[in-house]
Amino acid sequence: MRSTSLAVANGEFVAIVGPTGCGKSTLLNIAAGLIAPSAGHVDIFGTRLAGLNRQAGYLFQAEALFPWKSVLDNVAIGLETAGVERSEARARAHDWLTRVGLRDFSPRYPHMLSGGQRKRVGLVQVLIRDPKILLMDEPFGPLDAQTRQIMGNLLLDLWSADRKAVLFVTHDLEEAIALSDRVVIMSAGPAAHVIDEWKVRLPRPRDIAEIKTERAFQELHRDIWRVLKAEVLKGYAQTGGG
Amino acid sequence: MSRSKLLILQFLVAAVAVLLWHVFTTIPIAGVKLLPPFFFSTPSDVALRIVKWFAEGTIWRHLWITFIESVLAFAIGSLAGIMVGFWFARQPLVAAIFDPYVKMINALPRVVLAPIFALWLGLGIWSKVALGVTLVFFIVFFNVYQGVKEVSPTVLANARMLGMNKGQLMRHVYWPSALSWMFSSLHTSVGFAVVGAVVGEYLGSAAGLGYVIQQAEGVFDVAGVFAGMVVLTVFVLSIDWLVTLAERRLLVWRPVAAETRT
Secondary structure (H helix, E strand, O other): OOOOOOOOOOOOEEEEEOOOOOOHHHHHHHHHOOOOOOOOOOEEOOEEOOOOOOOEEEEOOOOOOOOOOOHHHHHHHHHHOOOOOHHHHHHHHHHHHHHOOOHHHOOOOHHHOOHHHHHHHHHHHHHOOOOOEEEEEOOOOOOOHHHHHHHHHHHHHHHHHOOOEEEEEEOOHHHHHHHOOEEEEEOOOOOOOEEEEEEOOOOOOOOHHHHOOOHHHHHHHHHHHHHHHHHHHHHHHHHOOO | OOHHHHHHHHHHHHHHHHHHHHHHHHOOEOOEOOOOHHHHOOHHHHHHHHHHHHHHOHHHHHHHHHHHHHHHHHHHHHHHHHHHHHHHHHOHHHHHHHHHHHHHHHHOOHHHHHHHHHHHHOOOHHHHHHHHHHHHHHHHHHHHHHHHHOOOHHHHHHHHHOOOOHHHHHHHHHHHHHHHHHHHOHHHHHHHHHHHHHHHHHHOOOOOHHHHHHHHHHOOOHHHHHHHHHHHHHHHHHHHHHHHHHHHHHOOOOOOOOOOOO
């Protein structure tokens, strides 16, 4: 990755879109403090980040639930590590699971759930800690199209209740526009960097499925795609894929 | 195939084998018994011997000794394996330094250690326990080591992002992962604990199933040898069944049994 600068305002939903292998995940991991940048720095609310970003919640692309913990314990653990009493943590985990429609699944183990259900557990596992910043790395990538829409709407629903700053990485431009306030386009790697960004001025609350039929959405999509397409083709040329 | 049908067929295999054994050792064919009873005994003699052992109650003491030796070997071997496995997995340098020696000792056929243990620890139960420990230790050690090493990096990153400190990572991530690997090799390690005990007894002792078999062999009492083997088999099977029960309780969260290293 090359010199890249990105600022996210409090309560802003920013989507990062770019071709495969452009370093989107690296950017998130740096913001999370999981890896240190080779040069440059991360400021969180004006404070220089050293070590792990304690104010951020991270929803991973790959399976990240603890397979040996029940759904309820998976959600409650984030509070327990913060020093909340176990019974209290479990009660609150139960409330959160009810909010995402998984109340009856709390005694089960992750492998007994569908991919979409596991993502919902992952989402509340992060949200229960009430992080100020939400980092999401293609969280709905492995899901089928319908489930993605449902998850997107659920995410917007939960987010609108108390707006956190969100950094949402995806390779799906439609998803990016439908969800975010701002779309950031990254160039193909190596030496990837931010090339351009667009404000998304679509009204909220939004419905992911319906918003795609609106004219403003389609025009924005066309504009961004013109830029993104070139990068995607560059990316293919480099990896020899297609 | 239905379960009952399968059971019947499985039972038939044993019935046919015992029947053939019986026929060849008792009924002369063309004037000769194909399997001389002196070398092969007969099913009825073996059965009578087993009944006699249990009726007189002499066998219980030997079973108990073998059981205690196996349990001790398993407990001590597992504990040591868990501790060293964790230590090596968390300290790659230590693991690298000891690596050739671990491989060396593991490559050694453990039977040759039995006389040395007998010399060091006497002919009581502890020389047998020691032999079992050397067998169990390596299985548990390798699995725990692997379990700690193979924690998914995503799960680990997630745990850190959820605010776990070192101790919590140990308790909520490394420990369950290592345990699941260890439990997946439970059948093997328990089996080896019994092997260690019996082989140790066989090579020099005053009690235990291995001793019973060895004594019978010493006086060409083939019925006694076979009876000892049957009792040993049933003993191992029942322990294995207990392990299965424990496993079912402890590994509910697992989709399918994972591969193990033995």
